[in-house]
Amino acid sequence: MDNQELLRKFEPIFYPKSIAVVGISQNVFKVGSIWLKAIIDAGFKGHIYPVHPNGGEVHGLKVYTSIKDIPEIVDYVIVSIPRQAVPQLLDDCAGRVRAIHFFTAGFGEAGDETGRRLEKELVQKARQGGFNIIGPNCIGVYSPEARVPYGPAGRIGEVGSVGFISQSGGIGEKLSELGVARNIKYSKGISFGNGIDLDSPDYMEYMGADPKISVIGAYLEGTRNGHRLFSTMKSVASLKPLIVWKAGRTKVGAAAAASHTGSLASSAAIWSAAMSQAGVIEVQDVEELTDTMLIFQNLGQREIKGNGIAVVGGLADGGGGISVSASDSCAELGLSIPELSYATRQKLTGVLGIVGSILRNPVDLSQSGSNRAKIKEATGYVLQDPAVDLVILQIDAGILLKYLPWELVQSVFNVFIELSTEQRKPIVIVSPPGASETQRLEMERQLCQASIPIFPTMRRAAKAIMNLSRYSGSRGCS
Amino acid sequence: MDNQELLRKFEPIFYPKSIAVVGISQNVFKVGSIWLKAIIDAGFKGHIYPVHPNGGEVHGLKVYTSIKDIPEIVDYVIVSIPRQAVPQLLDDCAGRVRAIHFFTAGFGEAGDETGRRLEKELVQKARQGGFNIIGPNCIGVYSPEARVPYGPAGRIGEVGSVGFISQSGGIGEKLSELGVARNIKYSKGISFGNGIDLDSPDYMEYMGADPKISVIGAYLEGTRNGHRLFSTMKSVASLKPLIVWKAGRTKVGAAAAASHTGSLASSAAIWSAAMSQAGVIEVQDVEELTDTMLIFQNLGQREIKGNGIAVVGGLADGGGGISVSASDSCAELGLSIPELSYATRQKLTGVLGIVGSILRNPVDLSQSGSNRAKIKEATGYVLQDPAVDLVILQIDAGILLKYLPWELVQSVFNVFIELSTEQRKPIVIVSPPGASETQRLEMERQLCQASIPIFPTMRRAAKAIMNLSRYSGSRGCS
Numbered sequence: 028m029d030n031q032e033l034l035r036k037f038e039p040i041f042y043p044k045s046i047a048v049v050g051i052s053q054n055v056f057k058v059g060s061i062w063l064k065a066i067i068d069a070g071f072k073g074h075i076y077p078v079h080p081n082g083g084e085v086h087g088l089k090v091y092t093s094i095k096d097i098p099e100i101v102d103y104v105i106v107s108i109p110r111q112a113v114p115q116l117l118d119d120c121a122g123r124v125r126a127i128h129f130f131t132a133g134f135g136e137a138g139d140e141t142g143r144r145l146e147k148e149l150v151q152k153a154r155q156g157g158f159n160i161i162g163p164n165c166i167g168v169y170s171p172e173a174r175v176p177y178g179p180a181g182r183i184g185e186v187g188s189v190g191f192i193s194q195s196g197g198i199g200e201k202l203s204e205l206g207v208a209r210n211i212k213y214s215k216g217i218s219f220g221n222g223i224d225l226d227s228p229d230y231m232e233y234m235g236a237d238p239k240i241s242v243i244g245a246y247l248e249g250t251r252n253g254h255r256l257f258s259t260m261k262s263v264a265s266l267k268p269l270i271v272w273k274a275g276r277t278k279v280g281a282a283a284a285a286s287h288t289g290s291l292a293s294s295a296a297i298w299s300a301a302m303s304q305a306g307v308i309e310v311q312d313v314e315e316l317t318d319t320m321l322i323f324q325n326l327g328q329r330e331i332k333g334n335g336i337a338v339v340g341g342l343a344d345g346g347g348g349i350s351v352s353a354s355d356s357c358a359e360l361g362l363s364i365p366e367l368s369y370a371t372r373q374k375l376t377g378v379l380g381i382v383g384s385i386l387r388n389p390v391d392l393s394q395s396g397s398n399r400a401k402i403k404e405a406t407g408y409v410l411q412d413p414a415v416d417l418v419i420l421q422i423d424a425g426i427l428l429k430y431l432p433w434e435l436v437q438s439v440f441n442v443f444i445e446l447s448t449e450q451r452k453p454i455v456i457v458s459p460p461g462a463s464e465t466q467r468l469e470m471e472r473q474l475c476q477a478s479i480p481i482f483p484t485m486r487r488a489a490k491a492i493m494n495l496s497r498y499s500g501s502r503g504c505s
Numbered sequence: 506m507d508n509q510e511l512l513r514k515f516e517p518i519f520y521p522k523s524i525a526v527v528g529i530s531q532n533v534f535k536v537g538s539i540w541l542k543a544i545i546d547a548g549f550k551g552h553i554y555p556v557h558p559n560g561g562e563v564h565g566l567k568v569y570t571s572i573k574d575i576p577e578i579v580d581y582v583i584v585s586i587p588r589q590a591v592p593q594l595l596d597d598c599a600g601r602v603r604a605i606h607f608f609t610a611g612f613g614e615a616g617d618e619t620g621r622r623l624e625k626e627l628v629q630k631a632r633q634g635g636f637n638i639i640g641p642n643c644i645g646v647y648s649p650e651a652r653v654p655y656g657p658a659g660r661i662g663e664v665g666s667v668g669f670i671s672q673s674g675g676i677g678e679k680l681s682e683l684g685v686a687r688n689i690k691y692s693k694g695i696s697f698g699n700g701i702d703l704d705s706p707d708y709m710e711y712m713g714a715d716p717k718i719s720v721i722g723a724y725l726e727g728t729r730n731g732h733r734l735f736s737t738m739k740s741v742a743s744l745k746p747l748i749v750w751k752a753g754r755t756k757v758g759a760a761a762a763a764s765h766t767g768s769l770a771s772s773a774a775i776w777s778a779a780m781s782q783a784g785v786i787e788v789q790d791v792e793e794l795t796d797t798m799l800i801f802q803n804l805g806q807r808e809i810k811g812n813g814i815a816v817v818g819g820l821a822d823g824g825g826g827i828s829v830s831a832s833d834s835c836a837e838l839g840l841s842i843p844e845l846s847y848a849t850r851q852k853l854t855g856v857l858g859i860v861g862s863i864l865r866n867p868v869d870l871s872q873s874g875s876n877r878a879k880i881k882e883a884t885g886y887v888l889q890d891p892a893v894d895l896v897i898l899q900i901d902a903g904i905l906l907k908y909l910p911w912e913l914v915q916s917v918f919n920v921f922i923e924l925s926t927e928q929r930k931p932i933v934i935v936s937p938p939g940a941s942e943t944q945r946l947e948m949e950r951q952l953c954q955a956s957i958p959i960f961p962t963m964r965r966a967a968k969a970i971m972n973l974s975r976y977s978g979s980r981g982c983s
Contacts, residue, residue: 197819204904204907204940208938208940272830275832277833277837279836284829312830352790352791356790358757423679425686459679459791
């Protein structure tokens with residue numbers, strides 16, 4: 028399938044012109060009803076068709092008694108009905124819909140004979156009826172541009188260039204939430220559950236072909252066709268960064284995966300080796316997945332020439348200990364903390380003086396006396412050093428605010444927003460939680476909007492940078 | 506020195522009856538002046554003596570022109586004057602003070618001849634003058650019970666049973682801040698910088714002997730006397746949990762440590778082996794240090810019979826993916842996720858039903874429909890299972906709040922406060938950050954006050970539990 032065909036195939040799913048919701052009821056606490064309301068509230072512009080045998084009206088919309096009564100071919104159907112009612116529904120859908128998403132669970136993952144039998148029947152009926160199945164046992168599509176919110180909870184964030192693929196609905200929900208919280212802007216996302224028809228390789232191929240997506244993050248538990256998955260990963264990873272978190276790595280994790288999405292997880296070592304060969308960026312948990320999506324989103328367009336990191340800390344007081352431990356975290360994760368040139372150190376001494384300062388690398392700015400001009404000048408010299416490819420700044424709001432009023436703290440972090448726009452070397456910020464959370468979150472919001480990636484710990488920043496730097500390196504940029 | 510002598514020796518330092526501040530000025534932005542104000546504001550009950558050659562009055566207190574004019578022997582002197590003025594000050598102090606703390610830097614760590622010479626002179630004069638030196642190049646004492654705040658920033662939290670020892674003033678500041686933020690209640694803390702007189706083993710011995718301290722956390726960069734440090738660690742670790750974060754593990758980290766506190770850091774492997782032999786709990790960063798202090802503070806008094814963890818998630822929706830990845834994190838860090846007994850699974854099926862649920866371990870509560878009674882009953886059965894020694898609960902405020910109003914979320918987490926008090930097996934909570942931070946922080950505050958330890962990620966929870974469980978195991982409890 029060429030790119031144009033792929034984009035066309037997935038258009039009814041990610042840019043539906045009509046959505047039917049099957050399984051709504053007058054009980055507003057039923058998931059189908061909540062979902063319907065969420066789609067309306069998100070501002071979906073296409074046709075919306077609630078379906079229930081009793082008919083009537085809900086939220087000002089006519090309720091259709093059957094999918095067969097809807098006057099057009101429906102692009103995307105969301106189904107939340109008991110599993111035993113599913114085969115009849117599929118018969119009704121034949122030739123009348125383009126894609127059906129099943130929130131309904133209790134198929135292959137349930138582990139009983141009925142579940143397995145039903146799953147096979149579903150695939151057959153989809154082939155015959157000429158539509159695709161998303162799921163079952165999943166939350167389906169998230170498409171901010173098409174105003175399709177993520178699931179019944181209805182979260183919808185700003186439109187961006189990140190795509191996510193999640194075998195788990197809950198992880199997908201966390202990814203969409205962290206998108207809003209951490210300024211990761213999605214183009215689209217999918218939770219695909221058991222993946223009995225469209226499976227992870229299908230979504231990867233599509234997102235690989237989609238020009239609106241610049242980086243893909245995936246949560247996988249297992250696959251039905253390892254050979255196809257790995258060949259797809261390889262071709263997609265050659266086009267754009269593909270970040271994969273493979274859960275079910277351990278024996279207990281694999282057992283949980285079998286109960287969850289009916290996945291057969293195989294050995295962690297085999298997966299890791301195959302992903303590495305495919306050029307995939309492998310991550311270990313939801314934190315590293317979102318950290319890595321964030322750094323690619325914000326810094327993927329900057330040229331990272333090498334592996335040399337400068338760490339700058341001590342904006343208010345006591346940068347020494349943080350410098351020592353930052354060096355450890357970076358070095359342990361494989362980053363290089365090069366010595367600054369003699370010229371840079373001379374310039375720093377000129378700005379900051381000697382006593383109590385650490386003017387090697389890491390650089391301790393505590394002698395700046397929180398003077399905005401000195402901080403900007405000193406950090407500028409560090410950025411200019413030829414051995415430095417990226418600067419990590421430790422901005423500890425909890426400590427800064429013990430010494431400085433909020434206005435001054437704001438003017439200090441504005442220095443870094445200026446530096447980030449005035450020159451091309453990337454700046455990354457470590458902003459540890461503490462006792463001044465309201466202000467810290469506001470500070471992070473402002474820095475986020477300036478496209479500076481922010482991480483809560485030095486170790487997480489270092490891991491994300493390492494993932495970015497390895498990828499740039501493998502592309503011949505370093 | 507027996508325990509009583511040790512406690513007496515350190516009494517002027519941690520429970521001073523009088524404090525002199527040398528290096529104040531009329532300039533309220535000078536660190537000495539800020540510090541003086543912080544001590545007054547913290548409500549220190551003893552005598553306070555500002556010292557400055559010009560005399561006069563400040564904050565309603567008489568300013569003494571010299572330490573020699575103060576009408577009593579001063580317990581604790583805080584010094585923030587240029588390094589060249591220090592020898593004269595020490596002559597003035599001979600026989601008139603019990604302990605001097607130098608915020609002043611520029612000694613051994615500066616790397617110049619003057620710094621090294623001055624450092625030797627300081628030790629000599631302390632011996633001759635009959636007083637102890639804290640530092641130089643540090644923030645000194647934190648003693649909530651004596652109302653001595655931590656440093657000029659003046660942070661002071663509730664009184665508790667945790668002690669910290671930090672070679673870095675900045676790390677000490679972060680520890681005191683995270684104490685307030687995460688409900689780690691300190692009995693006392695110390696930042697000791699270059700440690701030229703009283704060094705890390707002295708503070709460890711003291712905190713080991715102090716009956717008010719039940720767990721000690723330390724940040725070290727290096728030591729002047731490895732033999733003494735390790736024999737002290739061994740004897741202190743036999744009395745109470747001693748958690749040590751040794752920074753400067755890598756080559757760049759060690760170089761930063763030399764600039765910071767003049768420490769000679771030796772190889773990470775040597776330190777790790779020696780700490781392990783001494784029975785020390787080794788941690789790797791400020792997060793793991795505070796996580797581990799927190800878990801010992803809150804659960805150190807509960808009996809941990811073994812290594813069996815049950816993970817409970819999915820309170821609102823989609824616990825499946827979290828269950829899989831939680832299993833991985835626990836198993837990778839060495840914890841055991843035992844199968845629940847047949848009886849427990851039968852009881853869970855009775856409460857939660859089958860379809861869409863994961864009733865093994867991890868347990869997915871999403872089928873509880875966020876029903877308070879069902880959540881309590883199901884979690885109670887899990888706690889009662891004979892293979893379960895500790896329960897990790899995933900409470901995701903950001904996702905819960907998308908489905909439930911705040912009052913209902915509160916009543917859900919109150920279930921766990923009840924369960925924690927009604928039975929003896931420990932409960933640990935993982936509360937990931939997200940898009941509903943204000944409510945999450947309020948929720949954490951309430952759970953904290955019920956002495957339930959809270960961690961932001963599954964991996965960090967698992968590490969802290971592993972540290973606790975290993976310690977209990979080595980004490981013959983598991």
